[in-house]
Amino acid sequence: MTTESSIPLKKLLLQVRKSFFAIQKDGQLSFVIKDTDFFKDSPEKDTALQIKAYVPSIGPENLGDARFMARHGLKYPYIAGAMANGIASAAMVKTMAEHGMIGFFGAGGLSIEKIEEAIIDLKTSLPTKPFGFNLIHSLNDPAHEMATVNLYLKHGIRQICAAAFLRMTPALVYYRIKGLYEDNNGNIVAPNTIIGKVSRVEIARQFFSPPPEKLVRSLLESHMITETEAGLSQYIPMAQDLTAEADSGGHTDNRPALTLLPTMISLKNEFMNTYHYKEPLCVGLAGGIATPESAAAAFGMGAAYILTGSINQSCVEAGICEDVKRLLCQADQADVAMAPAADMFEIGARVQVLKRGTLFPVRAEKLYRLFQTCNRFDEIDEKSRQEIQEKFLQASFEDAWASTKQFFLRTGNQKEIEKAETDPRHKMALVFRSYLGLSSKWAIQGVPHRKMDYQIWCGPSIGAFNQWVRGSFLESHENRKTAEIALNLLFGACVCTRASILRTQGIAMEMDDGSFNPLPVKEILSYL
């Protein structure tokens, strides 16, 4: 007879594929694995055995929505989110695919040539495994957004993650509609899938709605789509999957996950009831997920999948310099701040960044305040002008404008230059934006004399993660691997969920029993 009652609860919770009972026998609580012959053959079966609780087997694939995983060819419901400028690198995307998950290449901020390089690399390395690319809304450069979409269509990129959209744009709608057809069974097939990322309900509504008719008409009139594609488009949502993004690294509205996710899930239900889409809509959660407990909470609240960003930036595969990874490993939860965003500077958009070890948030804030109160650089008080030129720009304003102009010439954005030549406030904004843009590049490349200007996008999740892994092999950035961390979070979420099921049935646990400490990927796989 195998009672397994000698296995300590903590160890039993790790054996996530085994369901077990908590049994009260002769006043003693013990734990018995379900598939043993304890119940069948026990000579004690007639004695007073009392089942106090049952804990089911829970594998990582049980946590999320199976339909989401099937749609994207995933084994596990986990996304490594896009991080601009290739910080979410091809190496990161590859390792995620190789471990049954998906990563989105950080195409934002990169030239079309650089994005194409990554596409070719990933298509060659992952001929059959899932991977995706980011499409970030370019408020100031719709031509770049369209060029990116054309590139994705040319190379048959079937999964994109769309972020920072304020409304549906021609490029996004074009991507979604192109290639739509009806199969022999009358099902509409949409080859191009969009995972939208939102923190606002009004934008979520647009993603869950069919493509706006006005934009569809205009694409049709420009012969970019066919009559069939236009007609079919009205039966599918812009995005089948939507990531609710709570307080996160990078662009964020700092929404609390506990309020945002239920709202988005009820919105999903509302749209399913209204449109009766054939394929189900799914909602995932991003923002603040960095520990087994937060991953378990996301799934417990109904997330179809989880998505992480900040923690992956400290990993070996991240396309950012070692110094930044070291800084990230030292960060606590309170070491982040909101700062003006380079891409939507003029409209006051903000990004969450690291404030420990860099002056970037303070400097960027100063530039934004001056932009709000001054109409031209000369209007700025003498002391601030001096500080900006000597410390921030490390060049005279005119020299900084000359290099900014060069940048816009190189990227073919003549319009911005023309506007700046006649509008001194716009010129000032472009120079300030160029400082903001360069500060991310310095952080990526690791330019030691610009260390104090590093702009490092990151959310409080990095602090929670550092706290969790303190003292473990994951404490040092040299050991942080994106897929290994992802598997730790998923596996840890299984353990935490099992512990919480036990707790809710009235089983008191030792303080440490329900927690989970990081394990090497090999060991995790041995349990799966």
Ligand SMILES: Cc1cc2nc3c(=O)[nH]c(=O)nc-3n(C[C@H](O)[C@H](O)[C@H](O)COP(=O)(O)O)c2cc1C
């Ligand atoms: C360094 C960094 C860069 C990011 N860049 C992008 C981006 O270009 N496009 C995008 O959709 N999301 C971007 N994000 C957001 C992440 O994809 C993800 O949604 C977010 O980080 C999740 O929250 P977390 O930081 O709490 O994990 C970025 C996040 C970080 C930390």
